[in-house]
Amino acid sequence: MAAPSFLGWDFSTQQLKVIAIDEHLRVIYEDNVNFDKDLPEFKTQGGAHVHGDRLTVTSPVLMWVKALDMILEKMKSSGFNFSQVRALSGAGQQHGSVYWKKGSIQILKNASPKLPLHQALKACFAISDSPIWMDSSTASQCSALENAVGGAQRLANITGSRAYERFTGNQIAKIYNQNPEVYAQTELVPVGALQKRISLVSSFAASLFLGAYAPIDYSDGSGMNLLQIWDKSWSASCLDACAPELVEKLGNPVPSHSVLGSISPYYIQRYGFSPDCKIVAFTGDNPASLAGMRLEEGDIAISLGTSDTLFLWIREPTPALEGHILCNPVDSQTYMALLCFKNGSLMRERIRNECASGSWDEFSKALSSTVAGNNGNLGFYFDVMEITPEAVGVHRFNSDNQKVLNFPKEVEIRALIEGQFMAKRIHAEKLGYKVMPQTRILATGGASHNKKILQVLSDVFNAPVYTIDTANSACLGSAYRAIHGLVAETNVPLADVVKLAPEPRLAVTPTAGAEELYHPLLKRYAELEQKVIYNPTSSCL
Numbered sequence: 001m002a003a004p005s006f007l008g009w010d011f012s013t014q015q016l017k018v019i020a021i022d023e024h025l026r027v028i029y030e031d032n033v034n035f036d037k038d039l040p041e042f043k044t045q046g047g048a049h050v051h052g053d054r055l056t057v058t059s060p061v062l063m064w065v066k067a068l069d070m071i072l073e074k075m076k077s078s079g080f081n082f083s084q085v086r087a088l089s090g091a092g093q094q095h096g097s098v099y100w101k102k103g104s105i106q107i108l109k110n111a112s113p114k115l116p117l118h119q120a121l122k123a124c125f126a127i128s129d130s131p132i133w134m135d136s137s138t139a140s141q142c143s144a145l146e147n148a149v150g151g152a153q154r155l156a157n158i159t160g161s162r163a164y165e166r167f168t169g170n171q172i173a174k175i176y177n178q179n180p181e182v183y184a185q186t187e188l189v190p191v192g193a194l195q196k197r198i199s200l201v202s203s204f205a206a207s208l209f210l211g212a213y214a215p216i217d218y219s220d221g222s223g224m225n226l227l228q229i230w231d232k233s234w235s236a237s238c239l240d241a242c243a244p245e246l247v248e249k250l251g252n253p254v255p256s257h258s259v260l261g262s263i264s265p266y267y268i269q270r271y272g273f274s275p276d277c278k279i280v281a282f283t284g285d286n287p288a289s290l291a292g293m294r295l296e297e298g299d300i301a302i303s304l305g306t307s308d309t310l311f312l313w314i315r316e317p318t319p320a321l322e323g324h325i326l327c328n329p330v331d332s333q334t335y336m337a338l339l340c341f342k343n344g345s346l347m348r349e350r351i352r353n354e355c356a357s358g359s360w361d362e363f364s365k366a367l368s369s370t371v372a373g374n375n376g377n378l379g380f381y382f383d384v385m386e387i388t389p390e391a392v393g394v395h396r397f398n399s400d401n402q403k404v405l406n407f408p409k410e411v412e413i414r415a416l417i418e419g420q421f422m423a424k425r426i427h428a429e430k431l432g433y434k435v436m437p438q439t440r441i442l443a444t445g446g447a448s449h450n451k452k453i454l455q456v457l458s459d460v461f462n463a464p465v466y467t468i469d470t471a472n473s474a475c476l477g478s479a480y481r482a483i484h485g486l487v488a489e490t491n492v493p494l495a496d497v498v499k500l501a502p503e504p505r506l507a508v509t510p511t512a513g514a515e516e517l518y519h520p521l522l523k524r525y526a527e528l529e530q531k532v533i534y535n536p537t538s539s540c541l
């Protein structure tokens with residue numbers, strides 16, 4: 001008797017990925033389809049089309065459907081046993097939107113198992129190229145939405161974020177403003193009938209497996225500037241500010257752990273899935289990554305990449321004009337926060353090249369040869385316009401808070417690393433994050449292989465740092481959520497469901513006295529940050 005398995009899907013920007021795990025959480029299959037390489041007929045770059053205005057960015061919907069056909073055929077050819085899949089879930093790139101044309105629901109429901117799905121659905125989309133998260137063409141719609149609800153902070157208090165160009169509500173508003181006839185084409189049926197016609201990429205992907213329109217989940221719905229994150233219902237003032245009859249087109253949002261139903265007959269007949277295979281609500285890629293990293297309350301995940309991204313588990317968030325508060329995908333009573341710091345590894349590499357002859361070993365030696373706290377020297381390093389906070393340029397201050405033009409090389413290196421991590425703690429705490437006794441920092445990305453850098457991170461947060469591999473965290477998190485969905489109704493936390501998964505590896509613990517040392521420095525850093533924040537009207541500092 002073959003062992004039961006669970007599938008996790010990730011409809012990300014550049015590729016479609018799938019992971020199968022067994023009941024012991026061991027990976028038994030993984031595969032991917034790269035959109036540019038494997039589907040060249042769609043002529044994408046990085047999975048997207050960047051339009052001539054350099055602001056509009058879209059991706060072809062049928063490319064996503066065809067990628068699913070391809071990956072399922074690859075699995076079938078490899079002899080994958082679909083009949084043992086007990087449940088599946090998935091993730092999609094956040095904020096993107098799919099516009100189903102009138103009548104698509106019948107075509108989706110009755111797709112012939114003799115044909116690939118992309119052939120059945122080829123005329124089902126009112127917009128063939130969906131707007132995605134890389135789009136920044138909706139500045140006017142963002143201003144209109146913030147004005148309609150009483151300002152940026154008010155919108156953040158309602159939806160968890162101020163208006164962002166990539167957020168779905170503003171994208172829908174642009175389509176309604178610029179293509180009202182297309183907007184009218186998207187299907188409209190009574191609310192409550194679980195029918196709807198505008199999907200996120202995540203709920204669109206779930207619809208393909210369900211053979212019906214899948215609802216938007218609370219967590220990915222938090223990335224639309226439309227959902228009230230406190231009572232998890234659509235905000236009437238936000239919907240009305242974006243487009244008419246929007247609630248009929250979105251349907252009712254659902255908890256992210258919801259079992260939506262059984263897999264569509266199309267997959268049973270074409271691939272041999274079991275009729276009992278359950279579809280668990282899909283969610284956004286970042287919420288799915290939180291599940292894949294198995295974050296728990298008090299944890300903070302830091303991805304040290306080109307830009308540095310923080311995932312926080314927060315019980316009582318305070319939405320701000322920076323960062324994003326989302327409904328937690330694995331615990332409907334709590335929240336997750338996303339914070340992005342644009343000046344990440346490229347900034348670290350520039351200082352390494354200039355102050356450590358391009359060598360990470362020399363960079364690490366400089367960190368070892370300088371004292372924690374850097375004798376009160378502080379620095380802000382933003383080669384490109386930073387978004388957290390909005391600031392640009394390099395600004396150095398000595399222990400008397402006097403601006404200085406430069407630091408000795410090893411002081412510069414420590415000022416960069418301490419500054420980057422103090423900023424992360426300050427802005428995380430502004431969003432309501434609290435370092436707790438059980439706090440763990442889960443570090444990933446290139447710089448997480450450098451223990452000297454991690455030691456500074458541990459000291460600034462006064463918390464142990466673990467390293468994890470997040471290469472497939474969204475996919476793996478989706479497979480974990482597929483298992484969790486089957487038991488979530490019994491209030492079993494995800495942590496219990498995935499306790500057999502490989503543990504993160506402890507890398508460093510805080511140096512004794514770190515909290516006492518960095519507490520006053522964090523206060524100084526926050527005060528000085530106010531001086532460097534970008535003010536287009538003031539002379540450069």
Ligand SMILES: O=C(CO)[C@@H](O)[C@H](O)CF
Nearest residue numbers: 013093094133166285286
């Ligand atoms: O826009 C983002 C999050 O707000 C990106 O991380 C997308 O989710 C990437 F697909």
